[in-house]
Structures are given as C-alpha cells and as structure tokens.
Amino acid sequence: MNTKQLDRIHTGKGFIAALDQSGGSTPKALLQYGIQEDRYSNEEEMFALVHEMRTRIIKSPAFDSKYILGAILFENTMDRFIDGQATADYLWDQKGIVPFLKIDQGLAEPEDGVQLMKLIPGLDDLLKRAVQKHIFGTKMRSLIKEANPAGIQKVVEQQFAVARQIASVGLVPIIEPEVDIHSKDKQQAEKLLKQAISTQLAALDKDVKVMLKLSIPTEDNFYRDFIEDPHVVRVVALSGGYTQSEANDKLARNHGLIASFSRALSQGLSDQQTDEEFSTMLAQSTQAIYEASIT
Template sequence: MARDNNTFEQQKSRMAKEAGFIAALDQSGGSTPKALRLYGVEESEYSGDDEMFAEIHKMRTRIITSPHFSSEKVLGAILFEKTMRGEVEGRPTAEALWGAKGVVPFLKIDKGLEDEAQGVQLMKPIPGLNDLLKEAVAHGIFGTKERSVIKHADRDGIEAIVTQQFELGLQVVDAGLVPILEPEVDIHSETKAEAEAMLRDAILSHLDTLEEGQDVMLKLTIPTAPGLYDALADHPRVVRVVALSGGYSTDEACERLSANPKMIASFSRALTEGLSKGQTDSEFNAALGENIDKIYAASA
C-alpha cells in the first residue's frame, strides 16, 4: 500500500487534531517472551524466533481485528518490523490498519539500547536504516518510533540523548515520514522530576532549530509535575505529545495521564493487560474494550 501525499496529510491531520490514543504493538525480541507469558503463551509452546514471532503476530492480529479496535478511539498503532511485513486477514498489516480501520500505522525502528553512561542509555546504531525507511514508505507507514532511556538527572547525558533523537528524527523526516522521538525517563528514577525538567528544556532548545516542515512527535514518560510538557505540545513543530505507560498499571497510567490534558496515550502493556490466549472471543473483546475505553477516556 504505497502512500500518496493526500493520505499522508489526512493521517497527519488526524494525528494532530483528533481524539484518541496510539496503540503500541511493537514488542521486539527482548520484550516478546514476557508479553507472550502475560498473554498465556509459555516459552515451551514455541521454538526459536520464527515461532515466537508467529505467536505474537497472532496476538496482534486478534487485537487489530477486534471490533473494539477502531478509529473511533484508536488513532494509530506502532508496529514491529515483522508485523509490518506480515498480514492481517490476508492484507498487509499497514493496509489492514489504515484501509480497513482508519488507524494510522507507525514503525518501531530502534535496535535496542547501549549500556548506561552519564545516566542515560543511548540507542544502538541502526544498520540499513535508509533501506528500512524506504520499505516503510512503500508499506504505507506514516511515521516511526525510536526509544532511548534516561535513568538519572544528568544534564550532559540528557543533552546527548536528545541530540541523538533529533539527529535520527531528521533522517526520518528526510525519508518522508514523521518520527516519534521517545527519550523515556525511567519511572523508578530517584531523580525523575529533575530529569524531566532538564529533558523538557533540552527538547525545546532542539525544537527551535527545526525548520517549517520538519515536524516531529514526542513520546514521553508521564511527568511527575502535571502539565510539565505543555510547552512542547504547543510548539509549532510538534504534531502531538504522547505518553508511554512506563510500567504503571493501566489504572495508574490513566490516572496520571488524566492530569496532563495536552498528552494522549501510547500504551503497550497497559493496553494488553488482562488479555489471554485462552479467552473466548467474547471475553477477549470485552477485556480489550475495557482497556481501550479507560485509555481513551484518559486521553480525551
């Protein structure tokens, strides 16, 4: 499903203005076994990466095809590479999302984290990035997501992490996609609030260097101080600021998000909480619908 400019602008307008949230369906190699265990699939039930990813794709397909997973409350969905290259009910995944559901597709592009230095974990290099971005455009992907992590309030480390995010983001923009920059602050950090204030200031400084058309999204940990990121949401180069659940339960993440009206959710574990392979379709859809309703209400 190759994207045209009209579709891109329609998707961008939807992401900027409409109510809803982004579903994070991008668990990759390291996080997939845990996600499957929570879903009721033990490691003894599959052998090797191919079978593991086949199991997670079944879970994602069940979510995407649920009647509760619709454009009424879900604005977008972040996919893992194998999910993008796969199919949902005989259609390429991005086409099944946008063409059938009106849900904007994104692609996770980061390849994991470096060891901690200066209180942060930078992204590892991304081999073959230009080819991956071209492939994403060909699949009809709207934007990308790239995650790094802040552990402590170290000003130099935070500046390094923001610089890396924006450098990668500009490569994504040059490829014709909209990047979601994700410098996550660890919710367990003893200096979380201080780190978040430093992060806001560093992001604002970098946003002011962007030119018209170099638009980005931001995915940030829900801040300790409500409204801390309002200035980012109001910046002309920011399409939307979205929140990660960061390990909070669905209820706590939604409660914290509700205090930040200029952020919307982009939850992963909180979205799939309580879902199980062994549930009947009726039970599965009811549980998913309840999670979607909570996350949507907190994002509205």
C-alpha cells in the same frame, strides 16, 4: 505524507496503541498473554505466535478508530499480512487507524546515567521499505535513569539527529526519550529533558514535523509548551511500567497529553479467553485509556 493521516494524528480524539514489543521483550509479551515458552521452539515460531496475538487485537471489534488514532508496529509485523493485506494497509484501509513503525534496535549499555539507542544499521533501507508499505511515522526509544545533564544532552541530540533523517523521507518521527519512572531524581531529569528538547525544536527547519513520546511528568501539564509547538504533531505518553489504572489517573491530569501504551493496553488479555471475553476486556481497556487521553 498522507495529509488525512496527519490531520487525524494532529487533531483526532483518542490514543495510540503500541503493539511493538520486539526481540528481547517478545517472550515477556507472550507470557503476559498466557503463552509459555514451551509453546515455541525457535524465533520464527515465536514471531508467528506474536503476530497471531497482534492480529487478534487489531481485528477485534474493540480495536476501533473511535478510540484509537494510530498503532505502532514492530518491523516483523509490518512485513506480515492480515487477511491477505499488508498489516499497515489493513490498519488504515479496514480500521481507519494510522500505522507507525518502531525502528530502534534496542538500548546501548548505560553511560552517564542514560541508555542511548544502539546504532541502527540499514536504517535507510528500513525507512525506504516503511514508505513503500505506507507507514506514516516511526518510533525510537532511549532511556534516562538519572538527572545527568551530559547524558540527557546526548540522548536528545541522538534522537533529533535520527529524527531529521526520518523526516527527510517524508515520515513523521516519534522521539521517545523515556525517563525511568523509578528514577530517584525523575523530576530533575524532566527539567533537563524539557530544556534540551526545547533547544532542538527551535533549531528544526520550519517544515519538519515530529512527535514526542514522553513519560507522564511528575508535575502536571509540564509539557504543555510542546503540545502547542508548531513543529509538534502530537505529544503522547508511555505507561512506563505503571499499571493501567495508575497510568490513566496520571495521564488524565495532563491536558492535551494522549496515551501511547503497550503493556497497559494489553493488560488482562489472554490466549485462553474466548473471542468474546477477549473483546470485552480490550473494549474496557480502550475505553478507559481513551477517557484518560481526551482530558
């Protein structure tokens, strides 16, 4: 583990950029960016276009370590290059931004009010490659739709089981049990989630470090205990479908919680913009998300 990177994520001011839409969500991400589906005819062309979009974001002067602590990449992005340098190395060497990797393969079918992660075949190999490519940590998402104690228990147990495997190779896992912002019993689900996470944190070996990526809680500062937990490097928040201004308003009321936004970060960016317009828009977004993250 790179101690410089660990220190930056643990104590740095700023937020984590999520550039990890993948597979099924890639066409949606491209569409939001102004690239219609008729611009590509197969997966390879689609991924090439999405890499161009991400390269444009990463190389923009607005994508600055003054505001951004880390960036979460999709596996395909990790395997590609920016200006001849592996993406993770470019992020850290040229930008001073810590690279993370999304490792989940999407969600399983709904059961017990939740969606667990699909099994991750070849996880050992992926983690080995991530270490070789100088990735600092990983991210994996589950989804909680109802305040179902059995379902939430399963989500958290699965997340922590995989997290231990990730930590054993020297990477820092971001545990992401998202609570659907439209859930009719969101607050109750958060109470059950907090309890389940607390139990799992208490059972970790003392040297294991994790991060938590959680929906912005209904009750302000609800996750303060996690922010202070010695196992927890950082608690970050997902935007979860809120607009950027809604997400920022809610985030700003939670002290010590920082953003890890994807849609809310790329909101307003377009393939049709000049580089200057693009950078101006991205600068406005990073500034606003940064301000909400340092409260």
